[in-house]
Amino acid sequence: MKTSRRRALQIGAVAPVAAAAAATTPTNAITATSPSSLYSSLGVKPVINGVGVVTVLGGSIMPPEVVKAMEEASRYFIPLPELEKKVGARIAELLKAPACMVTCGAASAISVGTSACLSEGDPKKLRQLPAREGIKYEVIQQKSHRSGYEHQMELCGAKIVSVESRQELEAAINERTGMMFFLNKAEPNGQIKREEFIKIAKQRGIPTMNDAASDATPKDNLFKYTEQGFDLVIFSGGKALRGPQSSGLLLGRKDLIDAAHPAMSPYGGIGRGMKVGKEELCGLLAAVERYLRVDHKAEWQVLEDRVSSIRAALKGVKGVKTDRHIPVIANEVPHVTVEWDESSKGLTGQQVGDKLLAGDPPIHVQRPGKGQLLISVWMMRGDEHKIVGRRLKEIFSA
Numbered sequence: 001m002k003t004s005r006r007r008a009l010q011i012g013a014v015a016p017v018a019a020a021a022a023a024t025t026p027t028n029a030i031t032a033t034s035p036s037s038l039y040s041s042l043g044v045k046p047v048i049n050g051v052g053v054v055t056v057l058g059g060s061i062m063p064p065e066v067v068k069a070m071e072e073a074s075r076y077f078i079p080l081p082e083l084e085k086k087v088g089a090r091i092a093e094l095l096k097a098p099a100c101m102v103t104c105g106a107a108s109a110i111s112v113g114t115s116a117c118l119s120e121g122d123p124k125k126l127r128q129l130p131a132r133e134g135i136k137y138e139v140i141q142q143k144s145h146r147s148g149y150e151h152q153m154e155l156c157g158a159k160i161v162s163v164e165s166r167q168e169l170e171a172a173i174n175e176r177t178g179m180m181f182f183l184n185k186a187e188p189n190g191q192i193k194r195e196e197f198i199k200i201a202k203q204r205g206i207p208t209m210n211d212a213a214s215d216a217t218p219k220d221n222l223f224k225y226t227e228q229g230f231d232l233v234i235f236s237g238g239k240a241l242r243g244p245q246s247s248g249l250l251l252g253r254k255d256l257i258d259a260a261h262p263a264m265s266p267y268g269g270i271g272r273g274m275k276v277g278k279e280e281l282c283g284l285l286a287a288v289e290r291y292l293r294v295d296h297k298a299e300w301q302v303l304e305d306r307v308s309s310i311r312a313a314l315k316g317v318k319g320v321k322t323d324r325h326i327p328v329i330a331n332e333v334p335h336v337t338v339e340w341d342e343s344s345k346g347l348t349g350q351q352v353g354d355k356l357l358a359g360d361p362p363i364h365v366q367r368p369g370k371g372q373l374l375i376s377v378w379m380m381r382g383d384e385h386k387i388v389g390r391r392l393k394e395i396f397s398a
Contacts, residue, residue: 030381032046032047033361034046045361047362047363047364048364048380048384049379050388051365052333053238053240053379057364057379058245060239060240061379062283065287066283069286070280070286073279073282073283074278080266081261081266083278083282084102087102087282087284092251095222095226095249095251096223096226096227097251098226098253099253100250101249101260101261101264102249102276102281102285103248103274104246104264104271104274104280105274106234107248108274109234109249110149111152111155111263113209113232113256114179115129115260115270117256118136118158119263120178120259121258123262126263126269126270129156130156130157131157135178136176137157137178138161138174138176139178140169141160141181142163142169142191144189144191145183145189155270158179161177166200169200170204173204178207179208180207180209181208182197184212185214185329185330194210194225194228198228198230208230208232210234213234213248215329215330215332216236216240216241217332218296219296222235222291226252232250233250233252234249234251235249235251237284241291242287242290243283244280244287246280247281264276304334307334307335309386310375313393314392314396317393319396320338320339320340320345321338321339322336323336324337325337331378333378335374339371342370345371347395349367353365353373361387363387363388373392
C-alpha cells in the first residue's frame with residue numbers, strides 16, 4: 001500500500017528532537033540520571049536540583065495532569081480573551097478571591113497589576129503608559145523590600161518611592177501616589193508589617209499589591225493575603241503550584257483585574273509581549289486544581305525523609321555539621337544546612353560547589369555564607385537525595 005502524501009508529510013514533520021521528546025517513561029520515574037535523547041541532542045546535561053523552585057533551573061517539574069491539560073488545549077483554536085476570563089473566574093472561585101487572571105509569570109503580574117493601578121481602569125490612561133501626564137505614577141515600597149523587580153513597575157512609568165517607617169510612609173502619600181507595593185518574603189525585614197501596611201493604604205484610598213511569588217506554601221497562603229485585605233496578590237505558577245514555568249497568578253479586586261486584562265496580550269497594551277497561550281492557561285488551572293487536592297502531609301513526609309537521608313550520610317564526617325532548616329517565609333519546606341570550618345578542612349564553599357557541579361550528574365546547591373551549604377530537597381526525585389548525600393560525603397571525607 002502506498003503511503004498517502006498527507007501521511008508522508010506528517011512523518012517527515014517529526015524532527016529528531018521532537019521524536020526524542022516523545023518518551024513513554026512516567027514523569028515521576030524520571031531523574032537527572034535518566035537518559036534523555038532530547039537534551040543529549042542539544043548538548044545540555046540534566047542536573048540534580050538542590051536549590052528549589054527557581055527559574056534558572058527550570059522552575060519545577062509539571063505533573064502528568066498539567067501536561068495532559070496543556071496537550072489537550074494545544075489541539076484546538078479558541079477565542080483567547082474568552083478563555084482568559086473563564087480560566088481566571090474558575091481559579092478565583094477555587095482560591096476564594098474576588099477575581100483572578102493568569103499572567104506570563106509573576107514578574108508579568110507585577111507589570112500588568114501596576115498598569116491597572118496607575119491607569120485606574122481608564123483605557124486612555126492605559127494606552128499612554130509609560131508617559132506620566134495625568135497619571136498617579138508613584139509607587140511606595142519599603143527600602144527593605146527592594147528586590148530588583150522594581151523594573152517591572154518602572155516599565156509602566158512608575159516612580160519608586162522608598163520609605164522605612166510608618167511616619168515616612170504616611171508622609172510619602174500624596175496626589176501622585178498610585179500604588180503601594182509589598183514584597184511578601186521581606187515581611188520580617190521591614191518595620192511596617194502587613195496589617196499596618198494594608199490599614200494605612202485603605203485609610204488613604206491607595207491600592208496595595210503583595211508579591212507572594214514564592215509563598216504558595218503552606219497551601220493556606222493562597223487564600224490568606226486576599227483575605228487580609230491586599231487589593232492584588234501575586235503567585236508564581238511554575239514554582240510550588242508546579243504549573244507551566246512561564247505562568248503566574250494575579251488575584252484580587254475585580255475592578256483592578258478587569259483593568260489589568262487589556263494591559264496584556266492579546267491586547268495592545270504595555271504588556272503585549274507578555275503572552276500567555278491557551279496551553280499555559282489550561283495548564284495552570286490544572287495545576288491549581290491538583291495543588292488543592294494533593295496530600296500535602298504525605299508530600300511533607302517525603303521531604304523530611306530526604307533531609308534525614310542526607311544528614312545521615314554526613315553523620316560522623318569529621319568537622320562537618322548538618323541541620324534541618326525551614327525558611328521563615330518563602331519556600332517553607334524542609335531543607336538541609338551543611339556547615340564546616342573552611343580553614344581546618346582546607347576546603348572552601350566555592351570548591352565544594354565546583355566539585356558538585358563537576359560530577360555526573362551535576363548537583364546545584366546554594367552557598368549562603370562561608371563554609372555553608374543550603375540544600376533544598378523539594379524538587380529532587382527518586383534516589384537523587386542519596387546521590388547528593390554520597391557525593392558530599394566523598395568530598396568532605398577526601
